[in-house]
Each structure stands twice: as C-alpha cells, then as structure tokens.
Amino acid sequence: MEAVVFDHDGTLVDSITPDYEACSQVFREYGAELPAAVWAADVCGNTDGYPALFARLAESIGRHDAAARMRERLSELWAASLLPGSVPLMPAVRDVLDGLRESGVRLAVASAAPRTWVTGCLEHHRLLDRFQAVVAAEDVERRKPAPDAYLAAAARLGVPPERCVAVEDSLTGVDAALAAGMRVIAVPTPVTRSLDYSRADHVLPGLGGLTAALRAPSDRKAAHVRH
Known part of the structure; x- marks a missing residue:
C-alpha cells in the first residue's frame, strides 16, 4: 500500500448528519417521516437520489406537482446548514x-x-x-x-x-x-x-x-x- x-x-x-436532517425537515413539512435507513440506502453518496426521493414523497401525499418545490426547499436548508464553517x-x-x-x-x-x-x-x-x-x-x-x-x-x-x-x-x-x-x-x-x-x-x-x-x-x- x-x-x-x-x-x-x-x-x-x-456533512451527512445535516444533509439527512435537512431532507427530514422537508418530509416533516409535508406531514411525513423519513427513516434514516431509507435515506442511507437511496440518497447517501448518490446525487441522483434526491429527485427520486422527493418524487416518491410527492406521489405518496397526492401532490405530484410538489416535487420540484421540495427540492428547492432542500436547497434553502442546505444553504443555511451546509457551510464549510x-x-x-x-x-x-x-x-x-x-x-x-x-x-x-x-x-x-x-x-x-x-x-x-x-x-x-x-x-x-x-x-x-x-x-x-x-x-x-x-x-x-x-x-x-x-x-x-x-x-x-x-x-x-x-x-x-x-x-x-x-x-x-x-x-x-x-x-x-x-x-x-x-x-x-x-x-x-x-x-x-x-x-x-x-x-x-x-x-x-x-x-x-x-x-x-x-x-x-x-x-x-x-x-x-x-x-
């Protein structure tokens, strides 16, 4: 070696803890819970996992048009919590x-x-x-x-x-x-x-x-x- x-x-x-917490916050705002195991398997290390995650949430609550707004909300939460400092x-x-x-x-x-x-x-x-x-x-x-x-x-x-x-x-x-x-x-x-x-x-x-x-x-x- x-x-x-x-x-x-x-x-x-x-950065994993604040990332998961931000995704969980989006879920809570739409009346749902995000199990850590689901986030870990579908999103952690997989940039493409976020859109699919929110598409499933939007479908589960009957708000098919909400996925884009969920992703925007995640970006807002990231801007507040995911900073180098x-x-x-x-x-x-x-x-x-x-x-x-x-x-x-x-x-x-x-x-x-x-x-x-x-x-x-x-x-x-x-x-x-x-x-x-x-x-x-x-x-x-x-x-x-x-x-x-x-x-x-x-x-x-x-x-x-x-x-x-x-x-x-x-x-x-x-x-x-x-x-x-x-x-x-x-x-x-x-x-x-x-x-x-x-x-x-x-x-x-x-x-x-x-x-x-x-x-x-x-x-x-x-x-x-x-x-």
Whole structure:
C-alpha cells in the first residue's frame, strides 16, 4: 500500500448528519417521516437520489406537482446548514492524516461533490495541504459508483490503483473504489450503520482504527460494523 484515497463527505467531514436532517425537515413539512435507513440506502453518496426521493414523497401525499418545490426547499436548508464553517471534521481525522503523512503514505481525496465545496471545507479545517491530489465532480465524466474519481486520484498520485486503499462511508463509494481496483475500508456514519457493507475489505466503527486496518488482511465477509 502506497497511497490512501479518502472520500470527502461523511468520511472526512460530517456533512451527512445535516444533509439527512435537512431532507427530514422537508418530509416533516409535508406531514411525513423519513427513516434514516431509507435515506442511507437511496440518497447517501448518490446525487441522483434526491429527485427520486422527493418524487416518491410527492406521489405518496397526492401532490405530484410538489416535487420540484421540495427540492428547492432542500436547497434553502442546505444553504443555511451546509457551510464549510459549520460542518465539523469526523473524529480522529487530523491525527490519522498526520500519521499517514509522517509514514510517507501519499494522500488524495476522491469526491463526487463540487470542488468549491471540497476545497472550501479542507481549507477551513486547514487540511488541504495534507493531500497531494483532490479530485472533485468537475474532474471526471462519471460520478460514483463509476470508478472515474478513484482512477483519477490514483493517476494524479502516480500510484497504481491496486497499490491504493480507499476510505468510504457510502455503499456507492465502496462500489466505485472496488471498480477502480482498490482495496476498500468502509467507515459508516451513524446514519448509515444499518447498511450492508460486506463488499468492503474492512468495516470500521471510526477512523481511529484505520492504521491497524491498513496493515491487516482483507475481511470482506464482515457485513456490519464491528463494535
């Protein structure tokens, strides 16, 4: 292993909690509840999942014309809650990055989010200089679960994909990294812990266990987070 490629949202920064809360707020405003498991399976890591989610909500309440307004309302809530200065780092991020860098491991970010968002968060938390490469939505033709972002990150690092380890929080991201030929370590968030991460090589309850997992053999049969 020569390099570690991190997803951004939900892996380095906790944007997943406010994102889920914003979607839940839209549902509540229309008299419905949004189970975390539904959001995790259909939306987390899947940009195309939002329109489908609100289309189903609109249909369920007999308001077929309301889906567009629901999406607009979500954008309003995002503007208020999803800001680089208000999204905290995930636990242990800084220590993990510093430890890997001191060990000579090359680091990159592979995200499906816009570059302004990714670099804005990393700059706010003073972490941008830890990474030799940052791949964002504008840099690839296809979003995750296509492997493009991970392949681009490996290319920019100058490291073959099979010598890279990807760190992901979403099933979409796990599939993208596997398709790129990388070993994958999944670190689910509290919102996504109910999902089946058995396709990943390791499943961790937090980033604090990453260094040990990088040295361990694959355990791809583990279906859920080990406690």
